[in-house]
Amino acid sequence: MRPSRLILPLLLLLPAFPVPPEAGRIPDIATIEVDATGPVHFSHYRHLEKLGNNCKQCHNQLYNIRSAENPRVTMKEMAAGQSCGACHNSRRAFTVTSNCYRCHPTREVAFAVPDIGDVVFSHQVHLSMFGCGDCHPGLYRAGGDNPRVSMEQMEQGLSCGACHDGAAAFGVAGDCAACHAM
Ligand code: HEC
Ligand code: HEC
Ligand code: HEC
Ligand code: HEC
Ligand code: HEC
Ligand code: HEC
Secondary structure, three states, rough: OOOOHHHHHHHHHOOOOOOOOOOOHOOOOEEEOOOOOOOOOEEHHHHHHHHOOOOOOOOOOOOOOHHHOOOOOOOOOOOOOHHHOOOOOOOOOOOOOOOHHOOOOOEEEEOOOOOOEEEEEOHHHHHHOOHHHOOOOOOOOOOOOOOOOOOOHHHHHHHHHOOOOOOOOOOOOOHHHHOOOO
């Protein structure tokens, strides 16, 4: 039996005013899988601290506790007030129209290239110039398992070579040490 089945009857009994800490009874993190950006990890405990332990701010009006019953929502719909955007509208909480990294975590990504030297792709550097959608999912799927790309393919415009062409950004045929730890 999934834990949500056990919690449903409890939830129906909850009063509308703030209730004593319920946090121990539910898992902190609800993971929402998103192909385009990688998973979003929603923290119940953080929200319950901010919202006075009130489940009814979200359940079951905004979210059914049975994940399968929640329709997928786009960022555009969120910006118009759905799902996270019901509060993340720069009035109650930081807005969904920026702050992407606060809900969609990124990290520095290492490519192992044994003979020449490894490459670290820095999200931090690139996010000062681009949004997620400039690279995902068109150039890279954020879910991982992208095919390996050779320098020859990059020179033809794949992967890093889509921008690193010597015009939009320094070229892949030029300064090897700008990317490879050599
Ligand atoms: C700020 C909004 C918010 C509040 C407040 C909130 N939840 Fe949730 N809850 C969510 C979201 C978002 C999900 C994930 C929905 C999805 O996966 O589609 C979720 C999922 C769940 C799930 C399913 C977990 C799983 O892993 O399948 C349960 C059970 C749940 N909540 C119980 C509660 C209870 C009990 C409270 C009050 C103590 C509470 N929630 C308060 C937003 C909230
Ligand atoms: C019922 C209102 C409400 C909803 C719905 C809601 N949030 Fe929040 N959230 C808040 C408030 C209030 C804060 C604290 C104020 C702030 O940080 O701007 C917060 C803070 C956060 C934080 C920062 C937490 C920290 O570490 O301090 C994250 C990340 C976040 N929300 C993600 C989400 C995601 C993802 C969703 C949708 C799945 C969501 N929220 C839905 C009200 C809400
Ligand atoms: C408050 C949290 C939050 C913030 C801030 C946020 N997102 Fe999201 N985003 C989500 C959640 C949750 C989903 C998954 C919704 C679903 O599937 O129902 C999502 C889905 C997406 C998707 C897939 C759906 C679509 O619209 O195509 C993309 C792409 C995306 N986000 C990009 C972004 C970008 C770019 C930003 C910054 C401009 C951003 N997000 C800011 C929480 C957030
Ligand atoms: C300039 C291009 C670029 C931008 C902009 C960008 N990414 Fe990425 N991202 C990459 C590359 C390159 C990889 C590594 C792909 C691979 O592993 O083959 C990656 C990988 C990822 C991964 C998987 C990381 C892992 O652990 O393997 C996630 C998740 C991700 N990106 C999320 C995001 C989100 C969210 C944003 C916006 C806030 C974003 N990215 C913006 C280029 C970009
Ligand atoms: C969407 C376009 C785009 C993609 C895709 C992209 N870059 Fe960049 N990158 C840029 C731009 C623009 C700059 C800054 C201009 C410059 O330095 O010529 C930059 C700068 C850099 C820098 C210099 C960082 C610094 O600290 O100054 C490195 C290293 C780099 N990119 C590596 C990569 C690698 C590795 C990949 C592929 C995995 C990649 N980039 C994919 C656009 C891109
Ligand atoms: C913009 C960043 C960037 C620059 C500049 C760059 N590389 Fe790379 N290189 C990469 C990345 C990222 C990979 C790993 C790609 C993958 O595995 O998908 C790679 C892979 C390689 C590989 C293994 C794949 C293959 O083609 O055999 C070699 C060898 C290599 N680079 C040599 C070089 C040399 C020599 C230079 C200079 C002429 C250079 N690289 C310039 C980013 C760069």
